[in-house]
Amino acid sequence: MASIAVLLSLTILPALISTASAYTCQSYTVPLKNVSAPSFLLSFEIKTEWDITDWTVNEARRDSATAFNPIAGTSTTVGDFDISARFCTPSTITKLPQTVLVMTHGLGADKTKYWDPTFDGGAQYSLLQAAVVAGYSVFHYDRLGTGNSTKADPHTVVQFPIQVEILASLTRLLLAPSSQYTMDISVVSAVHFGHSYGSYITAALASAYPELTRAISLSGYSGVFTYFNILIAGWQSRVAALLDPARWGDLQSGYVTPVDIHADTYLEFKSPYFNHSVTEWGFSVKSPYAIGELATLGQIPYDTTNFTKPVQVYQGRYDLSACGGNCDTVLNATALLWPRASPLNITGTFPAGHSVNLHYNSSQAFAVMLDFVAKNVPDM
Template sequence: MASALVILLSAFSLAQASSDFTCETYTVPLKNISAPSFKLSFEIKTQFDINDWTFNEARRDSSTAFNGIAGPSTTVGDFDISARFCTPLKATKLAQTVLVMTHGVGADKTYWDPTLIGGEQYSLVQAALARGHSIFHYDRLGTGQSTKADPHTVVQFPIQVEILASLTRLLLAPSSPYTLNTTITSAFHLGHSFGAYITAAFGPLYPELTQGISLSGYSGLFDWFNILIAGWQSRVAAQLDPARWGSLQSGYVTPVDIYADAYLDFKSPFFDHAVAEWVTSAKSPYAIAELATLGQTSYNTSSFTKPVQVFQGRYDLSACGGNCDGVLNRTALLWKNASPLDITGSFPAGHMVNLHHNASIAFAAMLDFVGENVQGTK
């Protein structure tokens, strides 16, 4: 059973150490975070509501026939963000640059450091620590142990970008309480899937806060989101599994079952089924407004002149329609002034690159790019 794969981690155990690194989990209080937001033209209350939203988003003319946005608004709020900072026990210059990792829809921060037996082979966190980097990964607003704010009016794309900026400022602050007494002088940002889109927006909006970005589960294109939405067949999470998610508001939804999860996340024969089982056991429902507002915020990727990497599984469904061959030529046009720009779309994997076979090869490519473009460490 999937549950047998999960290593139970005590919610009260805030510190973790090995012979090589130490970690601590924090609840980071963010106050008065504000961002543009959107009024939605729909509300999810029942399974029929989410079914109709799926139809409207998946139909072939959805771009002109359905508009889920009723108008502009503004969100201001206080949020608790669950986050984890890790650093090598042996202090190095490289450890002063923190790698900030933002996960995608349906996951939480464990995407970067999976809590399953044998999960170290799928852990970008542990691979990066072995290189000497410091790491910060967190549960996005509405996921994991972070605040479950209103899934229609608050948990939207723009506020996630502002939260990433606020967390980065805290990490870069002198004597930050969140860095285990490690002096952090700069940050490099990595994002997967929805987290990649957040990171892609964050970079051009706040270039002073990052040395560069690395994106996976991302092409910058929205051409194939309809086949993602159709295949997920999302359901209201609290009604689908009351024992697990009964406390969530009805606007938090989730793919209907493990096979719908795997439809987006994996491509056979390049993964172990046990890993897919863990993904479903560890998943976090997503706020409906996140996908509804993705693409509504203006940011100019061509203005970003710092390093950009796009590392793609060749068979990514949502980013490339299941085949990235040729697609990423269009992605390159979005980042035409990035320096350097490194785009790879041939790794034998689906959407969740980190959780496929030979993930160490993907990690090496990502971390090589980071290492080559972290200033002041050579």
């Protein structure tokens, strides 16, 4: 894995402090310097709606694995990136805040949409709020290319390997003595949560840098790529800047997004287990994804078979991209990816689609996720 030189300057940019009855948060921008990772030259370029339509056909066809190669060569990316992030910690200090839950979101989201929804009544869908009430600190961030983080080139820079290196860099900063990013909390351990694409990033971190994490919890994930063509075909992605110029006109053409709310719902949700108003809010804050992210997922083989720490996979039973719409028996293959995890907890029966956190009864899912942390990362 490529090495990283990080933070020639650690000055925190102007921060926003917010408080709630149970916790206090600080928002800031983390300037990462000279982040280095393998990268790939793509065999295609997205400029028009015709281009993204052709790419969809090529990736969704049943023989795409042999008929279409999105990679034309290899290279290396080195760059400086500003990462928008937020750290929250319980207002009543105990030893638990020394464990930080590091949350990485998936495609089409940002740091708040999936982990801490901001609409009226969104608290019941917030894993962040459940975690701080349970006594943990939480760090969540906008991945490169999303939210308020740097919008780098969506073809050549915003790819899977650089996202892994950025997560590793951020984790090192949180674990550093006297870190500027932890609100004076002396963080001693990190547990990594991922959703969807963020789960693949988290799994790759566990493989490449196991020393940086105490345990991982994955959702929207099976580790099986068999059903990604179902995602790609149904999402019907469009060039974001062309689809909605008023909203995304400043983005480069390689940033794409589902064609409408129903295509988005197709991937994210399963009736009757969600409220339509939640979907409407989610689509209103949609963050386009970089085409390079999907094109490079799986191009570097991260070996998870030697990871020996706790692993949790918590799945909505009807997840399309992870399980083809039915996780029954599919997660048997997931278990084979983590043979030495201790323990390995896999649950695939929660009544939800892909976005577990945004369905009814999400509080029950949060209880299981946080119980996994409590049992496997004891109070230090």
